[in-house]
Amino acid sequence: MLDKKYLLPHDALKLILAQIVPGCLPVEIIPIEKAYGRVTAEDIISPEDLPGFERSTVDGFAVKASDTFGAKESSPSYLNVKGDIPMGAIPNFSLSKGETASIATGGMLPEGADAVVMIEHVNVISKDLIEVLKAVSPGENVIFRDEDAKKGEVVIKAGHRLKPQDIGALAGVGITAVKVFKQPVVSIILTGDEIIPHTEKVTPGKVRDVNSFTLAGLIYESGAIPLKMGIIKDEYNALKETAEKAYQLSDIVLITGGTSAGVKDLTAKVIDELGCPGVLFHGASIKPGKPVIGAACNGKPVFGLPGHPVAVYICFELFVKPVIHHMLAVTDKNFKKLIKAKISRSIHSQAGREDFIRVCLDSRDGEIWATPLLSKSGLIMSLVKAEGIVHIPSQLLGLSEGEEVLVEIID
Amino acid sequence: MLDKKYLLPHDALKLILAQIVPGCLPVEIIPIEKAYGRVTAEDIISPEDLPGFERSTVDGFAVKASDTFGAKESSPSYLNVKGDIPMGAIPNFSLSKGETASIATGGMLPEGADAVVMIEHVNVISKDLIEVLKAVSPGENVIFRDEDAKKGEVVIKAGHRLKPQDIGALAGVGITAVKVFKQPVVSIILTGDEIIPHTEKVTPGKVRDVNSFTLAGLIYESGAIPLKMGIIKDEYNALKETAEKAYQLSDIVLITGGTSAGVKDLTAKVIDELGCPGVLFHGASIKPGKPVIGAACNGKPVFGLPGHPVAVYICFELFVKPVIHHMLAVTDKNFKKLIKAKISRSIHSQAGREDFIRVCLDSRDGEIWATPLLSKSGLIMSLVKAEGIVHIPSQLLGLSEGEEVLVEIID
Numbered sequence: 001m002l003d004k005k006y007l008l009p010h011d012a013l014k015l016i017l018a019q020i021v022p023g024c025l026p027v028e029i030i031p032i033e034k035a036y037g038r039v040t041a042e043d044i045i046s047p048e049d050l051p052g053f054e055r056s057t058v059d060g061f062a063v064k065a066s067d068t069f070g071a072k073e074s075s076p077s078y079l080n081v082k083g084d085i086p087m088g089a090i091p092n093f094s095l096s097k098g099e100t101a102s103i104a105t106g107g108m109l110p111e112g113a114d115a116v117v118m119i120e121h122v123n124v125i126s127k128d129l130i131e132v133l134k135a136v137s138p139g140e141n142v143i144f145r146d147e148d149a150k151k152g153e154v155v156i157k158a159g160h161r162l163k164p165q166d167i168g169a170l171a172g173v174g175i176t177a178v179k180v181f182k183q184p185v186v187s188i189i190l191t192g193d194e195i196i197p198h199t200e201k202v203t204p205g206k207v208r209d210v211n212s213f214t215l216a217g218l219i220y221e222s223g224a225i226p227l228k229m230g231i232i233k234d235e236y237n238a239l240k241e242t243a244e245k246a247y248q249l250s251d252i253v254l255i256t257g258g259t260s261a262g263v264k265d266l267t268a269k270v271i272d273e274l275g276c277p278g279v280l281f282h283g284a285s286i287k288p289g290k291p292v293i294g295a296a297c298n299g300k301p302v303f304g305l306p307g308h309p310v311a312v313y314i315c316f317e318l319f320v321k322p323v324i325h326h327m328l329a330v331t332d333k334n335f336k337k338l339i340k341a342k343i344s345r346s347i348h349s350q351a352g353r354e355d356f357i358r359v360c361l362d363s364r365d366g367e368i369w370a371t372p373l374l375s376k377s378g379l380i381m382s383l384v385k386a387e388g389i390v391h392i393p394s395q396l397l398g399l400s401e402g403e404e405v406l407v408e409i410i411d
Numbered sequence: 412m413l414d415k416k417y418l419l420p421h422d423a424l425k426l427i428l429a430q431i432v433p434g435c436l437p438v439e440i441i442p443i444e445k446a447y448g449r450v451t452a453e454d455i456i457s458p459e460d461l462p463g464f465e466r467s468t469v470d471g472f473a474v475k476a477s478d479t480f481g482a483k484e485s486s487p488s489y490l491n492v493k494g495d496i497p498m499g500a501i502p503n504f505s506l507s508k509g510e511t512a513s514i515a516t517g518g519m520l521p522e523g524a525d526a527v528v529m530i531e532h533v534n535v536i537s538k539d540l541i542e543v544l545k546a547v548s549p550g551e552n553v554i555f556r557d558e559d560a561k562k563g564e565v566v567i568k569a570g571h572r573l574k575p576q577d578i579g580a581l582a583g584v585g586i587t588a589v590k591v592f593k594q595p596v597v598s599i600i601l602t603g604d605e606i607i608p609h610t611e612k613v614t615p616g617k618v619r620d621v622n623s624f625t626l627a628g629l630i631y632e633s634g635a636i637p638l639k640m641g642i643i644k645d646e647y648n649a650l651k652e653t654a655e656k657a658y659q660l661s662d663i664v665l666i667t668g669g670t671s672a673g674v675k676d677l678t679a680k681v682i683d684e685l686g687c688p689g690v691l692f693h694g695a696s697i698k699p700g701k702p703v704i705g706a707a708c709n710g711k712p713v714f715g716l717p718g719h720p721v722a723v724y725i726c727f728e729l730f731v732k733p734v735i736h737h738m739l740a741v742t743d744k745n746f747k748k749l750i751k752a753k754i755s756r757s758i759h760s761q762a763g764r765e766d767f768i769r770v771c772l773d774s775r776d777g778e779i780w781a782t783p784l785l786s787k788s789g790l791i792m793s794l795v796k797a798e799g800i801v802h803i804p805s806q807l808l809g810l811s812e813g814e815e816v817l818v819e820i821i822d
Contacts, residue, residue, distance in 0.1 A: 033624070033627070036628045048613070050618075051613075051618055052613050052615065053615045053616065055618070057787050057788075086604070087603060087604040087616075088604035088605035089616050090614075090615045106605050106718065106789075107605070108616040143787055147787075147790065148789075148790045155792065155795065163628065163821070163822070164624070164625045164626070164627070164628025164632065165625045165628075165720070165724060165791060165794040165795055166795055167625065167628055168622065168625030169621065169795045171619055171620060171621055171623075171624040172618070172621040172720075173619075174612070174619060176610055192498065192499070193497070194498045194499035194517050195499075198443075198582035198583070198585060201585070202463050203501075204463065204464045204519060205498075205499050205501045205518075206499055207466070207517070210580065210582055213575070213578040213579040213581070213582040214576045214578065216447075216575070216578075217574065217575025217576075220575075234498065307516065309576070309579060309583075313576060335748055335750065335822065337748040338750075375558075376554055376558075378468050378554050378559075379554065379558065380559060380579050380583050381559050381560050381580055383576040384566065384567065384574075384576055384577050384580045409746045410574070411572075411743075411746065
């Protein structure tokens with residue numbers, strides 16, 4: 001039985017992405033110390049050569065490589081020691097043929113030198129004379145001027161999420177501040193007459209807010225900033241007022257819950273009224289998460305997420321996170337943390353629908369097995385216990401016990 | 412040629428871990444909103460059942476399952492509608508045999524009901540009468556009281572890094588604050604007469620601080636807090652004074668650089684004087700990173716990291732990060748982001764040494780190829796450009812072109 005009514009998630013996502021201009025967020029210039037994890041808004045050009053001079057990569061003796069050609073233990077080359085190069089200083093002499101100078105790792109090569117012999121390959125005869133026991137070729141044990149980065153060269157591309165070593169490199173070329181996209185603000189509206197704040201005592205019929213806490217963490221991890229708009233009654237005026245406020249205050253609006261009969265259409269109606277073109281899909285061919293609503297309102301993405309905690313998680317990963325990265329114009333390759341495992345029991349799926357199965361992992365006889373947590377998508381603990389997600393593509397009717405699967409690790 | 416003088420990195424690490432008590436950090440109680448990514452210091456027990464009542468997982472009609480047995484399209488069961496259950500309310504009636512009540516997703520089941528028929532499988536004849544077109548079994552479309560979490564049950568174990576969904580679950584059971592380990596403070600001392608702050612103009616012989624920026628980011632990502640102690644001259648008194656201050660102010664001390672001849676021993680001497688047993692290894696059988704110093708001083712880990720930017724990165728991953736996790740008593744499984752690739756050129760290694768090769772990745776004819784970036788470990792840009800690291804174990808003499816390797820993705 002094909003589920004023909006709804007789009008597959010990647011097709012549904014495309015409808016939204018087509019409405020959102022990549023890199024549509026404002027930019028800001030921030031000190032590099034604050035830029036870890038932020039996304040560059042422009043190519044970053046090196047303002048100078050790194051290093052600005054030739055440096056030794058070892059402790060040893062700076063030489064003209066040609067003076068060492070043919071040197072070996074049995075017939076060393078003899079060189080006159082012209083001096084010592086202190087760290088961080090400019091050598092106040094140059095080397096002529098047959099001359100050398102002691103140098104430490106990171107030290108600046110004197111003029112005339114083009115290589116460094118490691119201390120281990122030298123016999124110090126006196127303070128004026130050494131034996132070189134091993135030949136070096138020109139450039140050996142040397143970092144050339146501009147070998148790390150050249151003036152004018154792009155050191156970091158636009159659309160790159162800055163890693164620790166990227167910030168290190170920026171510091172190295174003397175860049176103190178960097179132009180990045182502002183982090184998008186993602187507002188969270190909770191709907192449902194049964195939802196109460198987590199600080200309140202539950203009474204029969206009521207449940208505490210779980211989703212705003214899960215969503216806030218997922219939003220942080222995606223490089224955005226959560227904005228909690230509170231819990232709203234399943235009522236048109238209240239929802240409309242809060243949705244309009246959220247739309248003004250944030251770059252992406254998430255409305256969760258509102259899954260009770262009739263209220264689904266209320267959420268879609270309110271979203272539709274926020275802007276054009278409005279709702280792009282209402283429902284997608286996924287499990288869990290089928291009732292998801294995706295919309296773009298005057299260039300701003302708006303989602304209606306189902307209230308089940310597991311569906312919220314899956315819909316965030318499938319729709320909201322890619323939209324955040326699209327708005328930040330991220331160009332980095334997206335590698336997932338995947339491991340191969342065998343599925344420990346058969347699972348039925350439905351053709352035309354993509355299923356996302358929570359699994360736990362364990363090792364048996366040197367093999368990794370994935371055990372499905374077949375509990376309801378309303379159970380948050382099943383997501384807490386899950387170590388990974390197995391994706392069953394739409395063309396499959398399920399998985400057979402013992403079949404090899406790729407598990408995406410949750411962490 | 413076996414490199415017998417030095418320990419392999421995992422053996423060297425063991426020497427330090429043996430000196431550090433797991434979970435030796437102080438604890439603090441913080442609101443769950445602030446606890447994303449923090450590590451629990453005790454098992455967290457659910458103070459109540461979640462949910463506290465039986466809930467419907469669908470929109471439909473609450474029933475006694477036995478009333479629907481045998482029902483099908485051709486011979487439906489007829490049930491009398493006793494009422495409607497508003498969201499978030501306690502039903503003010505119970506169901507007897509032959510009775511039903513309309514219910515929304517998340518609604519509380521009335522007494523007497525043990526299942527819910529989905530709206531799609533019901534024909535509403537009048538406001539008082541429905542036809543059930545499909546049988547349900549007891550418990551179908553229902554979340555039982557305590558099915559998500561039971562009062563007294565461990566919901567999150569000690570030593571767990573809290574994920575977004577974990578915080579959601581804590582909110583769900585009404586836990587507003589959580590006991591976590593304080594984040595360890597990791598101090599960074601830069602040594603080297605050639606190092607200048609990144610805000611200064613370079614002059615010949617000088618290079619800017621790269622490592623404190625790379626390290627600070629790696630420290631954040633590992634769940635700790637960096638503390639920069641500044642740039643210190645390669646001089647005993649200055650280094651000793653700063654090291655003692657760092658030792659007082661932080662939980663882990665990192666001293667980077669000090670790689671110039673003679674200064675290596677200075678760093679080791681200063682570390683040794685900080686406490687017992689002092690230096691545990693000076694050098695490890697790795698490339699890059701061979702000159703690394705590992706120490707424990709009265710239960711506090713202290714490291715001397717080589718000054719080359721790539722060596723700093725590798726030594727952090729191999730030594731400092733595992734020590735941070737050990738101090739936080741993290742019990743989570745550690746999955747790495749690995750992909751299989753073919754190596755695009757042969758690489759020589761040395762038996763008895765573990766090599767870590769920076770690679771870029773690209774796809775050719777449907778296969779992923781890893782191209783080694785064979786530049787010097789002093790070049791920070793090679794780490795910026797690298798997409799992954801290939802680890803050559805100590806028993807291998809290298810890798811042959813086209814050989815399959817596991818690449819650990821850097822991100």
